[in-house]
Amino acid sequence: MPVAKPGQIVGLLGGSFDPPHAGHVHISKAALQRFGLDRLWWLVSPGNPLKKNGPAPLAERMQAARAMMQHPKVTVTDIEADLGTRYTAQTLVALRRRYPGVRFVWLMGADNLAQFHLWQDWRWIMENVPVGVIARPGDRISARMSKAAKVYAQARLPGRASHVLGRMEAPAWIFINVPLSNQSSSAIRARGEW
Numbered sequence: 476m477p478v479a480k481p482g483q484i485v486g487l488l489g490g491s492f493d494p495p496h497a498g499h500v501h502i503s504k505a506a507l508q509r510f511g512l513d514r515l516w517w518l519v520s521p522g523n524p525l526k527k528n529g530p531a532p533l534a535e536r537m538q539a540a541r542a543m544m545q546h547p548k549v550t551v552t553d554i555e556a557d558l559g560t561r562y563t564a565q566t567l568v569a570l571r572r573r574y575p576g577v578r579f580v581w582l583m584g585a586d587n588l589a590q591f592h593l594w595q596d597w598r599w600i601m602e603n604v605p606v607g608v609i610a611r612p613g614d615r616i617s618a619r620m621s622k623a624a625k626v627y628a629q630a631r632l633p634g635r636a637s638h639v640l641g642r643m644e645a646p647a648w649i650f651i652n653v654p655l656s657n658q659s660s661s662a663i664r665a666r667g668e669w
Contacts, residue, residue: 476552476554476557476573477514477516477550477552477554478550479513479514479574479577480576480577481574481575481576481577482576482577482578483513483514483577483578484510484511484512484513484514484577484578484579484580484641484642485512485513485514485515485516485574485577485578485579485580486506486507486510486512486514486515486516486579486580486582486607486641487515487516487518487567487570487579487580487581487582488502488503488506488515488516488517488518488582488583489517489518489520489555489563489566489581489583490517490518490519490520491519491520491522491530491536492517492519492536492539492540493530493531493536494531494536494539495517495536495539495540495543495544496543497543499517499540499543499544500543500544500546501653502582502584502609502653503515503517503544503546503549504546505609505651505653506582506607506609507546507548507549509607509637509638509651509653510580510582510607510637510638510640510641510649511637511638511639511640511641512548512580512641513548514548514549514550515546515548515549515550515582516549516550516551516552516554517540517544517549517550517551517552518552518553518554518555518566519533519536519537519540519551519552519553519555520555521533521553521555521556521561522561533553533556537551537553554566554570558570558573562594562595562596563581563594563595563596563600564594564595564596564597564599564600567579567581567600567603567604578641578642579604580604580605580606580607580640580641581600581604581605581606581607582606582607582609583606583607583608583609584608584609584610585608585609585610585617585618585650586618587608588608588618588621588623588624588650589617589618589621590621591621591622591623592621592622592623592626597623598626601623601626601627601630601645601646601648602645602646603645604645605640605641605643605644605645605647605648605649606645606647606648606649607637607640607648607649607651608648608649608650608651609651609653610650610651610652610653618650619650624650627646627648630645630646630647630648631648631649631650632647632648632649633649634649634650634651634652636649637649637651
């Protein structure tokens with residue numbers, strides 16, 4: 476299990492990481508800096524309920540993710556498999572129970588915010604954990620116009636306040652622009668490189 480102490484701010488970047496790539500590393504480093512995180516955990520999921528085709532075996536993705544992400548503040552973990560959770564909200568409930576006093580921030584790319592309203596218990600997530608949204612190529616407008624962005628428009632903080640997100644009470648979310656990376660796991664798979 477990853478280590479975190481009460482009072483620490485831990486960013487959570489969930490996904491299938493099928494495969495992990497330099498874009499994941501790029502947004503992780505940007506999130507550490509911009510959101511003032513003490514730690515960041517990659518939550519390599521056993522599977523994605525919104526995708527009909529399963530990912531590569533978890534052990535393969537974990538090995539590749541650990542080889543890809545080399546940073547002293549980032550931990551690559553398959554904690555969802557250990558917890559037996561399938562959905563983000565379930566994972567967050569279990570993590571908050573297991574790590575009392577730790578302040579979690581859910582991190583996602585703009586592409587995920589655009590379809591966030593399809594996630595199970597998405598409103599619970601927004602109302603219980605601050606959310607940091609990171610720009611992705613081609614998804615900025617669709618994310619900002621998404622159902623979740625509209626429903627929680629009053630909870631959106633300006634990008635210049637990103638460093639305090641982890642200390643804010645939910646609902647609170649911030650959209651930040653960072654230098655963009657065109658890498659994507661689906662493009663890597665489509666080219667047959669994974």
